[in-house]
Amino acid sequence: MNKFRMSFLVILSAVFIFGGCSSWNRTQKGAAVGTAAGGTAGAVIGRASGNTALGAIIGAAAGGATGAVIGRQMDKQAEEIAKTVPDAKVERVGEGIVVEFSSNILFGFDESNLSNDAKRNLDNLVVILNNYPDTDIEVQGHTDSSGSESYNQTLSEQRARTVSSYLSGKGIAYSRLNIKGFGELAPKYENESAAGRTQNRRVEFLITANEKMKAEAEKQASN
Known part of the structure; x- marks a missing residue:
């Protein structure tokens, strides 16, 4: 019954979102994109806030004592990334890690x-x-938000695909990787200023536990 109610909430949220999206601004449409991509009520909450990273990490969370074990492992990994990749912004979020690169670090304009x-x-x-x-x-x-929505969507997908391909070429298993392009629809910063637009041109890595890590964390939590 709980699963049914959760699924119903997700579907109902999507109906309301897309039913009224024609008059929404770009930020609101970005929230709708995130909500549609979410698979749980937690993802709906995170993505409806316009924060696609938060939504995805909440959606992948194990929770409880298992989540606490995963969180400690993520703390260590986040510290190592911050020390090893000083040009990146590293943030611990729930049971995951968000690594943000401004696009001018990765790509030319x-x-x-x-x-x-x-x-x-x-x-x-x-x-x-x-x-x-x-x-x-x-x-x-x-x-x-500079340029057309369709152009920005394509560019964001191309950049995500380029980065993912580079990682797989360096030995990261393809099965670990997932790519998404959000174009201009999920700004984290103000698009009204040049500095904000520069920050919105970004690539984010969302690192979460896979099923093996969750299973091992569950065993540790039960001991």
């Missing part, structure tokens, strides 16, 4: 080819990701 500095940063990140093989990695591409 309006481009989807990785720069040499980008490859150096990603190589450093790969070292840590390989040390923690029992995690899943979602690569999200985002843009600012």
Whole structure:
């Protein structure tokens, strides 16, 4: 019954969101994109706030004592990433990690080819990701609001795909990787200023526990 009620809430939320989206602004439409992609009530809450990283991590959470074990492992991994990849913004969120790169670190303006500095940063990140093989990695591409929505959507997808391909080429198992492009629809910063637009042009890595890690964490929590 609880599962049924949760599914009903998700579906009902989506109906209301898409039923009224024609008059919404870009930020509200971004929330709708996140909500549609979510698979649990937690994901609905996170994504409806406009924070796609929060939504995805909440949706993947194990919770309880198991989640506490996972959280401690993520604390350690986040510390290592912060030390090894100083150009990235590293944030612990719930049971996961968000690693944010401003796109000007990874790409030239309006481009989807990785720069040499980008490859150096990603190589450093790969070292840590390989040390923690029992995690899943979602690569999200985002843009600012300059240009058309369709162009920005395509650019965000291309950038996410480029980064994901580079990671897999460096030994990250393809099964661990998932890519999503949100275009301009999920801004974290103000698009009204040049500084905010620069920050919105970003690629985010969402690191969460895979099923193996969750199972092992559950065993530890029960001992």
